[in-house]
Amino acid sequence: MIELIDLTKIYRGIRAVDGLNLRVGEGRVFGFLGPNGAGKTTTIRMMAGVLKPTSGRILIAGKDLARDPSAVKRCVGFIPDRPFVYEKLTGLEFLHFVGSLYGLADGSETERRIGRLMETFELTNWGDELVESYSHGMKQRLVMCSALLHEPRVLIVDEPMVGLDPKAARLVKNLFRGQAGKGVTVFMSTHSLEVAEEVCDEIAIIRSGKVIAQGDAASLRAQAGVDGSLERVFFTLTEEGRAVHG
Amino acid sequence: MGDLAVLLGVRFRASLNRMWRAGPGRRKRIIVMGVLGAAFLFGLFLVSCRVLRYFQSVELIGDLLAHQLLGMILLTFFSLLLFSHVISALSNLYLSRDLEFCHATPVSLEGLFLSRFSLTLADSSWMPLIFGIPVFLAYGFVYRPPLIFYWSLVHLNVAMAMIAGGLGVLITMVLVYVFPARRTRDIVMLMVLFMVGVLYVLFRMLRPERMVDPDAFFTIAHYVSSLRGPEWEFLPTHWATEVLWSQLTGGSGGRRALYTALSWTTAGVMVVINVWAAGALYFEGFSKSQEAKRKRLGGRARPGRVQKGLGRLLGRDMAACMVKELRCFLRDNTQWTQLLLLAALVVVYVFNFEALPLDKSPIRLDFLLNELAFLNLALAGFVLSAVSARFVFPSVSSEGRAYWIVRSSPMGLSRFVLGKYLTFLAPMMVLGEILTLLTDWLLEVSPFMMALSGVTMLFMVCGIVALGIGMGAMYPKFDHENIAQVATGFGGVMFMIVSALFIGLVIVLEAGPVYLLFRAQAGGIRLGPGLRLFIAASLAAVVLVNGAAVYYPLKKGIGALRNHE
Structure with a gap:
């Protein structure tokens, strides 16, 4: 469903993403882990079509993002780490606006989807409020509604848990598993190893723009040659743990 | 004073960093902007010289016209300064993103206010003053006054900016204090109405039409006396105009000292009043501006007829x-x-x-x-x-x-x-x-x-x-x-x-x-x-x-x- 081929991004001579190769199958929840500055957000922004790669290809649902961006974006839902939205629109207006951008027909089906998502994300009472009055977590939930509105086949999520309270975080975890159950591929970056272990079918660890380990939790433990928590595995693989764990 | 120095110092440091650490693209932009700006200012200088030389060639009323023009320019600058101070005071004192951080630090309210007041003064004044430089220099070039004219030009403009700044900041503080929560719509609306009113009053004080219509007066003497007619004597621009004009024409300095003293004491009083008012109004106003606003619009979110038609x-x-x-x-x-x-x-x-x-x-x-x-x-x-x-x-x-x-x-x-x-x-x-x-x-x-x-x-x-x-x-x-x-x-x-x-x-x-x-x-x-x-x-x-x-x-x-x- 998602294929990254030799994906590279160079910023002012620095290789933020360095020849990345990944394949993620349909209906999988894929976790993308790495320390700060490893290239996670850059990769995700390239996959969402917000950033242009220096070289390499991004194939989603069999289509090349560079060749047919509109077709690819139509089947992708993107949730960025910082939920900046139009502050002067109400929540409902924003969702209708996004629906129009993704080519949803104005009608009862769109209304039904919006109503259901607002209810799922507990925003029903806030639909007529300007987004500027929302808290960070509410904005994040609104952005999730907008990403799911056109029923995408792929969800690309950057740091989904930032700013969410425990209840909302649980809701999101269930949502990702539920979406995967319906055949949606979820590609998410996260700092939270607990979330990665709990939700993801497969995890890739990235450092300096390159994947250094990939597989399920058990396979990562094997690659790192350590037992115990995923945190220990992560530190061993990224070599950051030496100072911490001694 | 220590707080003030720290708060202003950090802004100064940030500006320096922006300048020195600019990439080559940005540096190129700065150079292009600088060259364009200099060319524009030089053009303005030449045009101003030409206008003043033409005035000088007109017998009897030439100098009077140049005097009137100086008054008009200063009055226009003053209104522009007032205008821009009201606008930037709202943003510098209440809406800047770093204010939350600053208010959370143990910096004194007085220090914080004075730093914001100074920033508002700098943000709002540099552009009108820079545009004024070629015009004032043209006066100097044409009338050849003594060096003291240039010194007066600098300090009187600073005093005028401080008076305009003091007024602008005070008006903003009172409005934000009076209006509950974050009702920026009402505040901005009032500010705009106030400023349009001020502009109208200042414009009427200038009576520019009398300069182009000598026939409206019965005799030349009547016209000349109308040009000589004083502006409102309590206006700071009147004080600056009189001091500068007497130095330009080598006139007697009878009221020069009085007008200079008036300019600076008024500027000083404006700062004192502002600091005093800030103690009572500023923090409360800032606190109100932070209160969450909830406004239920309740309008139709679905696409209306216009959107459907456009669609x-x-x-x-x-x-x-x-x-x-x-x-x-x-x-x-x-x-x-x-x-x-x-x-x-x-x-x-x-x-x-x-x-x-x-x-x-x-x-x-x-x-x-x-x-x-x-x-x-x-x-x-x-x-x-x-x-x-x-x-x-x-x-x-x-x-x-x-x-x-x-x-x-x-x-x-x-x-x-x-x-x-x-x-x-x-x-x-x-x-x-x-x-x-x-x-x-x-x-x-x-x-x-x-x-x-x-x-x-x-x-x-x-x-x-x-x-x-x-x-x-x-x-x-x-x-x-x-x-x-x-x-x-x-x-x-x-x-x-x-x-x-x-x-x-x-x-x-x-x-x-x-x-x-x-x-x-x-x-x-x-x-x-x-x-x-x-x-x-x-x-x-x-x-x-x-x-x-x-x-x-x-x-x-x-x-x-x-x-x-």
């Missing part, structure tokens, strides 16, 4: 973008309230044409009127350029940090840019045609001239708006703190220059044919085939230039957005 015509995505643009604009108080100022500008513009004493002109009236109508095209074009710099140019940047929504959506960037273009085309067209046709009607120009002006303006608006959107897309600033700042950056200045060149080119291309047609009409002459061909070629060139002004900026803008990171 059928242009596609649902583009229609949604256009309606979104309009909604965000009308709900942003810092944006729509400027429309009131725009309306005031239009009224003043049209009123100026109404008030022109044309019947006293020695030139044939019909010829003069049509010439004026032609000149009006250029003036209206420049007004549209200025309006576009504020509203059209920042339109792409106005997406701000929410730009990812459009970028990650399936809507192509060409449709996004085209949607922006079409959103602004209609209102700008209406404004352009009002400015042109209404003034033409007031001037009672010939139907031919009216039709020509109307059609030319139609074309020019298409070009100006395309330049605004296209160049706005070429120089986007999505991480702006305040959308009004987008227009004052490098891209905004480049837009103003290119737009002025475009208007100039259209006017030059049309001037020849129009002159030939009027001469033929006035003399009852038939134009030969050569001249007819020349006219046709010139008008075709106008169409081509306009076509290019629409096509290239939009194309370049779309390309730039595609490569934007």
Whole structure:
């Protein structure tokens, strides 16, 4: 469903993403882990079509993002780490606006989807409020509604848990598993190893723009040659743990 | 004082970092802007010298006119300073993003207020003062005063800026304190009304029409005495004018010391009053401005009839973008309230044409009127350029940090840019045609001239708006703190220059044919085939230039957005 081929991004001579190769199958929840500055957000922004790669290809649902961006974006839902939205629109207006951008027909089906998502994300009472009055977590939930509105086949999520309270975080975890159950591929970056272990079918660890380990939790433990928590595995693989764990 | 030094020092350090650590692209922009700015200021200096030399050549009233002009310039600067202080005080004292952090630190309220007061003073004063430099230097160049004139120029301008700043900040503090929670709509509305009122009063005090209409007075002596007539003596600009004028002309310094003392004591008192008022009003006002606002709009979120109609015509995505643009604009108080100022500008513009004493002109009236109508095209074009710099140019940047929504959506960037273009085309067209046709009607120009002006303006608006959107897309600033700042950056200045060149080119291309047609009409002459061909070629060139002004900026803008990171 998602294929990254030799994906590279160079910023002012620095290789933020360095020849990345990944394949993620349909209906999988894929976790993308790495320390700060490893290239996670850059990769995700390239996959969402917000950033242009220096070289390499991004194939989603069999289509090349560079060749047919509109077709690819139509089947992708993107949730960025910082939920900046139009502050002067109400929540409902924003969702209708996004629906129009993704080519949803104005009608009862769109209304039904919006109503259901607002209810799922507990925003029903806030639909007529300007987004500027929302808290960070509410904005994040609104952005999730907008990403799911056109029923995408792929969800690309950057740091989904930032700013969410425990209840909302649980809701999101269930949502990702539920979406995967319906055949949606979820590609998410996260700092939270607990979330990665709990939700993801497969995890890739990235450092300096390159994947250094990939597989399920058990396979990562094997690659790192350590037992115990995923945190220990992560530190061993990224070599950051030496100072911490001694 | 220690707090003040720390708070101002950090801003100074940030500015230095911005300057020294700028990349080569930014440094190049700074150099280009510097050269352009210097050229403009030098041009202003030359024009001012020419005007003052002309005044000097007019017997009896020449010096009086120069004196009056100095008073007018200072009064205009003072009103501009007051105006910009009110605007930036709101942002510096209440809306800046770093205020929350500053208020959480143990810095004294007095120190914090004084630092914000100083920043407001610096932010608001540098531009009017820099624009004043060439004009004041021209006075020095023409009148050759002693060196003390230049010293007075510096310190009196500083005192004037402090008085205007003190007034502006005080008004802002009182308004924010009086209005509960974050009712910026009411505050900004009141501020705009207040400022329009102040501008009107200052304008009436100047009575500029008396300078161009000597016939309104019974005798020359009456006219001269009217020019000599004092302005309101309590105005700080009157004090500065009198001190500077007496030094320029070597007059007796009888009241010089008094006026200098008045300027500085008033400036000092304004600061003291502000610090005292801040103790009572500032923190409470800031606290109120932080309170969460909840406003249930309850309007229809679903696409209305207009959006559906537009959607059928242009596609649902583009229609949604256009309606979104309009909604965000009308709900942003810092944006729509400027429309009131725009309306005031239009009224003043049209009123100026109404008030022109044309019947006293020695030139044939019909010829003069049509010439004026032609000149009006250029003036209206420049007004549209200025309006576009504020509203059209920042339109792409106005997406701000929410730009990812459009970028990650399936809507192509060409449709996004085209949607922006079409959103602004209609209102700008209406404004352009009002400015042109209404003034033409007031001037009672010939139907031919009216039709020509109307059609030319139609074309020019298409070009100006395309330049605004296209160049706005070429120089986007999505991480702006305040959308009004987008227009004052490098891209905004480049837009103003290119737009002025475009208007100039259209006017030059049309001037020849129009002159030939009027001469033929006035003399009852038939134009030969050569001249007819020349006219046709010139008008075709106008169409081509306009076509290019629409096509290239939009194309370049779309390309730039595609490569934007």
